[in-house]
Every structure is written in C-alpha cells, then in structure tokens.
Amino acid sequence: MSTNFKRPDGRKVNELRPIRAKVGIIPNADGSAMFATGNTIAIAAVYGPKKMHPQHLQNSEKGTLRFTYNMNSFSVSDRIKPGQNRRAIEISKISGWALEPVVDLKKFPNEVIDVYVNIIQADAGTRCAGINAASMALAHAGIPMSDLVVSISVGKLDKTIVVDLDKAEEDFEEGEGPTDIPVSLTSKGKITHIQLDGKINSEQLKEAIKAAKEAGKEIYEIQKKALKNVGEEIKYG
Amino acid sequence: MTEERQLVVPGEVIIKSDDVLPGENTRKENGEIIALRYGLSEVSDNIAKVIPVSGVYQARRGNVVIGEIVGLTSAGWLVDVGVAENAFLSIMEVPRYVDKNALQEVFDIGDAIIAKIWNMGGRGIDLSVKLRGFGKLYEGMIFGVNPNKIPRIIGKEGSMINLIKDATGCNISVGQNGLIWIKGDTLDKELFAKKAILYVEENATKEGLTDNVTKWLSENKQ
Numbered sequence: 001m002s003t004n005f006k007r008p009d010g011r012k013v014n015e016l017r018p019i020r021a022k023v024g025i026i027p028n029a030d031g032s033a034m035f036a037t038g039n040t041i042a043i044a045a046v047y048g049p050k051k052m053h054p055q056h057l058q059n060s061e062k063g064t065l066r067f068t069y070n071m072n073s074f075s076v077s078d079r080i081k082p083g084q085n086r087r088a089i090e091i092s093k094i095s096g097w098a099l100e101p102v103v104d105l106k107k108f109p110n111e112v113i114d115v116y117v118n119i120i121q122a123d124a125g126t127r128c129a130g131i132n133a134a135s136m137a138l139a140h141a142g143i144p145m146s147d148l149v150v151s152i153s154v155g156k157l158d159k160t161i162v163v164d165l166d167k168a169e170e171d172f173e174e175g176e177g178p179t180d181i182p183v184s185l186t187s188k189g190k191i192t193h194i195q196l197d198g199k200i201n202s203e204q205l206k207e208a209i210k211a212a213k214e215a216g217k218e219i220y221e222i223q224k225k226a227l228k229n230v231g232e233e234i235k236y237g
Numbered sequence: 238m239t240e241e242r243q244l245v246v247p248g249e250v251i252i253k254s255d256d257v258l259p260g261e262n263t264r265k266e267n268g269e270i271i272a273l274r275y276g277l278s279e280v281s282d283n284i285a286k287v288i289p290v291s292g293v294y295q296a297r298r299g300n301v302v303i304g305e306i307v308g309l310t311s312a313g314w315l316v317d318v319g320v321a322e323n324a325f326l327s328i329m330e331v332p333r334y335v336d337k338n339a340l341q342e343v344f345d346i347g348d349a350i351i352a353k354i355w356n357m358g359g360r361g362i363d364l365s366v367k368l369r370g371f372g373k374l375y376e377g378m379i380f381g382v383n384p385n386k387i388p389r390i391i392g393k394e395g396s397m398i399n400l401i402k403d404a405t406g407c408n409i410s411v412g413q414n415g416l417i418w419i420k421g422d423t424l425d426k427e428l429f430a431k432k433a434i435l436y437v438e439e440n441a442t443k444e445g446l447t448d449n450v451t452k453w454l455s456e457n458k459q
Contacts, residue, residue, distance in 0.1 A: 030291070030292060030293055031291060031292070048293065048321075049293065049321055050293070050321050051321040051322070102247070102248075104273065108321075110321070111321045139246055139247050139275040140275060140291055141291060141292055141293075142274060142275055142276070142289050142290070142291040142292020142293070142385070143274075143292065144247075144262065144273050144274050145247035145248070145273065145274070146247065146248060146264070146271075146273060147247055147248030148246060148247055148248055186248065187248050188248070223246070224246050224249070227244075227246045227275060228244045228246070
C-alpha cells in the first residue's frame with residue numbers, strides 16, 4: 001500500500017472522516033440514534049417489537065426486521081424526488097440483512113421491529129452511516145442482540161486502498177477509476193454484509209477487508225461510547 | 238461476589254470468569270460472560286445478568302397491568318395493554334354474573350381496567366380480574382412511564398409507592414406495562430403524586446433513592 005498517495009481532502013489512506021454520534025435523539029421512538037461521518041448524516045429510529053400488520057405478513061417462526069432507508073429530498077444538492085425509489089428499496093433490503101444476523105428475532109414470533117433510517121445530508125457512504133445509526137438505535141431500543149454491527153465503506157482509488165470514501169472520491173476518474181466496497185461487520189470482525197461496485201482483484205479485496213476491520217474497531221468504540229452516554233454527542237477525529 | 242453495576246452494550250464482555258454463570262440476557266462463550274442486551278450489568282451470587290433500561294414492555298405471567306377495553310366478543314373483552322399480543326379478558330375471569338348479551342354493562346369500550354396476566358398462550362395473553370383490587374378504574378388519571386423503571390417506582394415490597402401514597406394521600410395503582418393510575422381527593426393531590434412518580438422515574442438509577450424521595454416529598458409538599 002503506497003502511503004504517499006494524496007487523497008482529495010488530504011486524509012491518510014486509513015483515516016476516517018470526523019465522526020459524530022448521539023443516542024436518544026427521538027423521544028417518541030423506542031430507540032434512536034444519529035451517526036455522522038463528515039458531511040453524511042443519518043438518523044435512525046426503532047419502533048417495536050410490535051404486532052405485524054397486515055396479518056398475512058406475520059411469521060409464526062420468528063419476528064421480522066423491517067428496515068426502511070430514506071433519503072430526504074434536501075439531502076443532496078440536486079433535490080431528489082421524495083419517497084421510495086429503486087435504490088432506496090434495495091438499500092433497505094441490504095441494510096436489513098446486514099443487521100439481521102445479530103438480532104435475536106426468535107423471541108418475537110408474529111411481531112415486527114421497524115427501523116427507519118433517514119439520510120438528512122448525503123456525501124457518500126450513506127448506507128454505512130445508516131447501518132451504524134440503526135445498530136445503535138436497535139441496542140438503545142432494548143432489542144436482544146448478540147453484538148453491534150459496524151459498517152464502513154472501503155474503496156480503491158486507482159491502485160490504492162482507502163477507507164471511508166466521500167463523494168469527491170467516489171467520482172474519482174484517474175487510472176483504474178474508483179471501486180466502492182461497503183462492508184458491515186460485528187465487533188468480533190465477522191462480516192454480515194459486503195457489496196462491490198467496480199473492479200478489484202482478490203489480493204486487493206483481502207487487503208480492503210483488512211482495512212475495513214481496522215476502521216471498524218474505531219467505529220465500534222464510538223458506538224459504545226455513544227450508547228453509554230445517552231443524549232451526549234460523541235465527537236471523534 | 239458483587240460488582241458495581243455498569244452500563245453495557247450488546248456483545249460486550251461483562252466478566253471473565255469460569256465460576257460465574259450466565260443469567261438473564263447474557264451468554265457464556267469461552268469463559269466470558271457476554272451481554273445480549275443494552276442495560277445495567279450485575280454480578281451477584283455467581284450469576285451475571287443484564288437489567289434492561291429501555292425498550293417496550295414484555296408481558297409476563299403474573300404481571301399486573303392497566304389496560305383499555307377495545308372490543309367486545311361473545312366470550313369476553315379485548316383489552317389493549319400496550320403489547321404486541323392480543324390481551325383477552327374472559328367472562329369466566331370476572332367475579333360476578335355477566336349477561337352474555339350485555340357485556341357492556343360490566344365493561345364498555347373505552348373503560349380502563351386493572352387486571353392480572355394469569356396465562357400466556359400461543360394465541361395471546363389471558364387476563365383476570367378475579368382477585369381483590371382488580372377491575373374497573375373509576376375517575377382519577379392514568380399516565381405512562383418507562384416500563385423498565387416500574388420496579389424502582391414500586392420499590393422493595395412496595396416501599397417506594399407506599400411512601401408516595403402516604404405523603405400524598407392518593408390511591409395509586411401501578412401497572413407493570415408502564416401505566417399508572419392515580420385517584421386523590423383533589424386534582425392538586427393527584428398532580429403532586431404524578432410529579433413524585435416522575436421524579437422517581439427520572440432518578441431511578443441513582444443511589445439512595447428512598448432518602449432522596451423522602452426529602453423531595455417534604456420539600457415540595459404544599
């Protein structure tokens with residue numbers, strides 16, 4: 001890994017954007033959290049477990065985790081049309097799957113846990129910020145979980161592996177171009193979700209996952225600190 | 238062996254010991270006791286457990302709950318006690334004669350009742366008002382608190398709630414689902430009792446709570 005690679009905003013290759021995290025931001029919800037990396041801000045609210053309606057969606061074997069990802073119309077510089085679109089539906093599914101392995105849903109047959117994630121400001125890495133916020137909100141809601149989930153996007157700019165891409169880096173055009181790999185893992189380093197957008201060889205993918213695990217540890221500490229200080233904003237970097 | 242209570246997050250190691258057994262909301266893995274829920278960890282008598290501090294009310298058999306009648310059927314009443322399951326009060330569980338064609342004469346839709354969960358089956362919760370002190374709640378006010386703070390509001394064998402009852406002269410019933418019913422002679426007394434309970438809720442995790450509440454009651458008494 002070349003360390004003299006210059007990132008557009010002058011960060012080191014393994015340096016995260018400044019992070020802010022706060023738990024307990026929505027009094028009406030059973031659990032809530034905010035997670036911000038750089039200019040990306042995500043807020044998450046958890047409701048339930050509550051009875052699943054309509055009834056035909058009920059699962060008598062185990063509960064359901066219903067994740068709704070939404071980007072606010074004002075979150076980007078060109079106003080986006082409000083409401084669910086193809087991308088939002090896909091990210092909702094993916095994020096739900098990223099969290100499901102740690103949530104003990106067997107305790108809630110016929111019930112649903114609703115997770116609403118709103119992106120109020122977007123600057124790349126919104127799904128990762130959303131998963132980080134949702135993970136804290138689920139814990140805050142008292143849902144039985146085996147672990148917390150941290151999420152981080154690693155990328156390859158030309159030939160260099162970097163963590164936590166921002167929008168300028170996602171649009172990087174030189175050399176081999178940008179590759180974006182959002183990864184979600186538990187605090188023990190087990191991967192619950194990985195996506196790949198772009199091209200990368202297997203050697204570099206291993207390197208990227210290693211970088212994600214390193215960065216994940218930092219995010220986990222922030223999540224833990226935020227949960228232990230409900231109502232306080234935790235700043236990092 | 239008793240350790241100080243600590244706020245833990247899911248997946249966090251509470252204690253590393255081969256002698257300690259995992260209790261409620263914990264799991265043992267490679268000799269480490271791991272929290273499965275966000276809450277306060279406690280290790281006593283070689284058992285580690287996590288006491289929840291947040292989350293919705295989870296019904297349990299034997300709990301006393303306050304609910305609202307939301308439906309009538311031929312066999313009893315449907316009750317909303319703030320849980321996902323259906324709560325049902327059968328006419329067999331009412332200690333008086335009930336005319337099956339006029340259930341509303343006993344409890345009508347919108348009435349508040351205090352009941353006990355006597356059974357929990359696959360189909361939902363079964364309530365009972367057979368014992369003394371249960372049944373319809375007349376007048377007074379009902380308000381909600383965090384259901385996880387209810388044990389502190391009741392206190393050891395009802396010590397805290399009795400303290401508030403004596404100081405305010407109000408009749409108070411606490412439902413474990415987080416609803417509290419207060420009935421006093423005047424509205425001022427009821428509001429004072431409500432304030433006292435909210436004070437307990439706010440300071441539930443602090444040490445020496447009973448002394449603080451005694452002090453608070455004497456300071457704020459009109």
